[in-house]
Amino acid sequence: MVIDKKVKRWGGVALVVAGLALAYQQLGLGQWLTLDQLKASRDALVHLYEAAPWLTIAVFFGVYVLAAALSLPGASILTLAGGAIFGLGVGLLVVSFASSVGALLAFWVARTLLRDMVQQRFGKFLAPVNAGLAKDGVFYLLTLRLVPVFPFWLINLLMGLTQIGARSFYIVSQIGMLAGTAVYVNAGTQLGAIESTADILSPAMLGSLALLGVFPILAKWLVSVLQRRKIYARWSKPRQFDRNLVVIGAGAGGLVSAYIGAAVKAKVTLIEGHKMGGDCLNYGCVPSKALIRSAKAVKHLRKAGVFGLHGTQGTVDFAAVMQRVHHVIQDVEPHDSVERYTGLGVEVLLGHARITSPWTVEVALADGSKQTLTTRNIVIAAGASPFVPPIPGLKEAGFLTSDTVWGLTALPKRLVVLGGGPVGSELAQSFARLGSEVTQVELAPRIMVREDPEVSDLVAASLRADGVNILTGHQAVRVEASDGEKHLIVKYGDTELAVPFDELLCAVGRSPRVTGYGLEELGIPLTPRKTIETNAYLQTLYPNIFAVGDVTGPFQFTHTAAHQAWYAAVNALFGRFKRFKADYSVIPWATFTDPEVARVGLSESEAREQGIAFEVTKYDIDDLDRAIADGTAHGFVKVLTVPGKDKILGVTIVGEHAGDLLAEYVLAMKHGLGLNKILGTIHTYPTLSEANKYAAGEWKRAHAPQRVLAWLERFHAWERA
DSSP, X not given: OHHHHHHHHHHHHHHHHHHHHHHHHHTTHHHHSSHHHHHHHHHHHHHHHHXXXXXXXXXXXXXXXXXXXXXXXXXXXXXXXXXXXXXXXXXXXXXXXXXXXXXXXXXXXXXXIIIHHHHHHHHHHHHHHHHHHHHHHHHHHHXXXXXXXXXXXXXXXXXXXXXXXXXXXXXXHHHHHHHHHHXXXXXXXXXXXXXXXXXXTOHHHHHHHHXXXXXXXHXXXXXXXXXXXXXXXXXXXXXXXXXXXXXXXXXXXXXXXXXXHHHTTOOEEEEESSOTTHHHHHTSHHHHHHHHHHHHHHHHHHTGGXXXXXXXXXXXXXXXXXXXXHHHHHHHGGGGOHHHHHHTTOEEEEEEEEEEETTEEEEEETTSOEEEEEEEEEEEOOOEEEOOOOOTTHHHHOOEETTTGGGOOSOOSEEEEEOOSHHHHHHHHHHHHHTOEEEEEESSSSSSTTSOHHHHHHHHHHHHHTTOEEEXXXXXXXXXXXXXXXXXXXXXXXXXXXXXXXXEXXXXXXXXXXXSSSHHHHTOOBOTXXXXXXXXXXXXXXXTEEEOGGGXXXXXXXXXXXXXXXXXXXXXHHTTTOOOXXXXXXXXXXXXXXXXXXXXXXXXXHHHHTTOOOEEEEEEGGGOHHHHXXXXXOOEEEEEEOTTSOOEEEEEEEETTHHHHTHHHHHHHHTTOOHHHHHTSOOOTTOTTHHHHHHHHHHHHHTOOHHHHHHHHHHHHHHHO
């Protein structure tokens, strides 16, 4: 029965479309809906209107409604005709109602025939659209009607596929199209007055044509003004401002935003509620890389015999290792310190910030006092915090996160690492090298699931070689503690396994900090991923409030936060003159396991999932002279390119210093350089960077012109003869 209904529905649609197309062609309707035909028949139509005004209006109204309802081309010509025949007043009245009624009929046709099918088939993809229309559908439609970027008929059909009500659609269409209709009808009155070539240059005619061109720009500006008035309606704007920019959060994004603001001589205040430098300096990038370096040194000592060095096993003093980690943090701290930024011209306040209006920020200072700041713009760079899964018994047993693990002074004998992503893998390997018995638990079928399977396999093999017990496909169910013993109960299929531990480290991701500083009171919306919703210019609901870094995504990388910070600061301070869309086209990242994993652009798995055609070129680093000399001859460089071309779509590097080697490809992709350019660049010998050149050489060899080479072989044979 369902199939019969579909067949009938689509059969009916096909017959209607075919019938309209045939009628349109056979009756030559297209030739009547042209500007030349309108000019040629203007006098006759005007005389007809003078002789039988009501009949002419009724026929014209019916034709316009029919054309609009059936989405026939020529609506703009009919609108001009309304002005040419009836004049501005009557023409505007007739065309305005005819176009709105016709639009409503087209809307009903699309809704009746197509909406259920489209929503059922593409409901997952249309969910954000439906949510947006449910919230601001009337405004979206008004914007489309005021700014005639999309064709009139297309808007009618597309809106019919959404959840917007028919009544709202008609009312908004009637109001929204009025200004544009008036412009076209007025232009029609001038076209109708052309008697000679001199009339074309009349002020009225030129003014009408100019208005046609300027109208979309004016309409866009009007929409922007209306939107801002609606958003800011409940807030009282200060008459003057103390500051140009207030930045909340002194992590990577906040520091860069403040730096840029001060560099262009804006008055900037930077507010930090905890530690300058944010998560990266105090809990993330800096301490983790210091720990990784110590763990790597242990690994090198243990295999020193390979290099002819004996008696260099060494012992791990974990307290000293952690002391070095904190010394590294202290050595980097001056780069992000209050003193440095004060010297740059930034006012730094240590306290808790709360946004109390789009232009005011209240700061609870460390001494208990409060200060209210007025500012033209705000940048939110509040960062993220470790996510702790709701596992029964976990809180009672106690746990570590990537924030608190740096407080350890004794090496855990048995450590469970929950999470198989970059952070979990880095720390699992490091603690295993330092001497812990490490078990890594990951729910997914493999660790490093964002990378290609062969990458995951290489990293997993390296972690296992360092002693990490990897349990993939295992779900953490609960934590049990009895008689001084703690166990993580994991489930694999129907089987439960108890994993003993002394410390458990949660490394299953980070949650954006989106509460506690005023977003709720201002009504700033969040995305389904619980990040702050921003547009392409990093503006929130309020155009003068921006968000950067982990708090908005889409990437939780320090370098991405700094990248976004430039756009936010420039758009905040100079957006009235020129705005810039944040560019995420070339975003690199690296995981600092051993071997390192670095990537930019598409992975092979992502390209397949997205249906993007590609070629793969792979160079194995075990063939590289410098890697052989260093004892690091493992890993590869994998490059995805457009089929038959050297344009780079993505690069994955696995091996020693992969993060450093990736920079050449990041530069190439950013500036549109292909593999031929990399191949033609001199690389110092012997260095690891030659791997990039050899990968380009592999691509060149695979694309060598075989016919040309065959002829060259004959040429050289002829020369020898």
